[in-house]
Amino acid sequence: MDKILVSSCLLGRPVRYNGAGKRVESALLDLWREQGRIVALCPEVAAGFPTPRPPAEIEPGKQAEDVLAGNARIHERSGADVTVQFRSGADIALATARSHDCRFALLTDGSPSCGTSFVYSGRFDGVSREGKGVVAALLSQNGIAVFAENQIELLAEALDRQI
Numbered sequence: 527m528d529k530i531l532v533s534s535c536l537l538g539r540p541v542r543y544n545g546a547g548k549r550v551e552s553a554l555l556d557l558w559r560e561q562g563r564i565v566a567l568c569p570e571v572a573a574g575f576p577t578p579r580p581p582a583e584i585e586p587g588k589q590a591e592d593v594l595a596g597n598a599r600i601h602e603r604s605g606a607d608v609t610v611q612f613r614s615g616a617d618i619a620l621a622t623a624r625s626h627d628c629r630f631a632l633l634t635d636g637s638p639s640c641g642t643s644f645v646y647s648g649r650f651d652g653v654s655r656e657g658k659g660v661v662a663a664l665l666s667q668n669g670i671a672v673f674a675e676n677q678i679e680l681l682a683e684a685l686d687r688q689i
């Protein structure tokens with residue numbers, strides 16, 4: 527039975543930059559948890575960031591794939607460069623997914639790590655733009671299908687097709 531890598535904030539764990547969780551109420555998630563299929567991970571905490579922590583964004587005009595290629599940076603609002611730590615979190619996420627044979631991940635959209643369809647502008651102005659976070663991009667590049675928290679039904683369908 528396929529295991530699923532899940533952003534731990536979606537399970538209610540208070541690991542987000544602001545010290546909160548982002549729990550998703552879902553019968554499917556409850557079922558997968560009962561089935562022992564959930565592999566929970568917060569890549570940023572795993573990389574050593576404290577909680578709470580300053581928000582960080584991928585630099586304007588660049589994508590997570592550029593960060594992974596070494597051609598873009600991730601900064602905190604102060605200007606502090608946290609690219610290395612974010613890259614470390616992505617590497618940990620991939621290693622964790624592989625160690626559990628996860629072919630699917632359910633990730634928190636909008637995060638510079640876990641975002642699957644959008645991230646923020648890089649200007650700390652609250653404006654979103656299309657793109658992935660570095661975790662979602664690295665997992666995708668390595669054949670792991672990523673889904674946002676509003677795509678749980680789609681993930682369930684994808685899992686069903688694997689049976």
Ligand code: SF4
Binds near residue numbers: 533
């Ligand atoms: S890195 Fe991912 S799991 Fe951790 S708080 Fe951010 S969105 Fe949630």
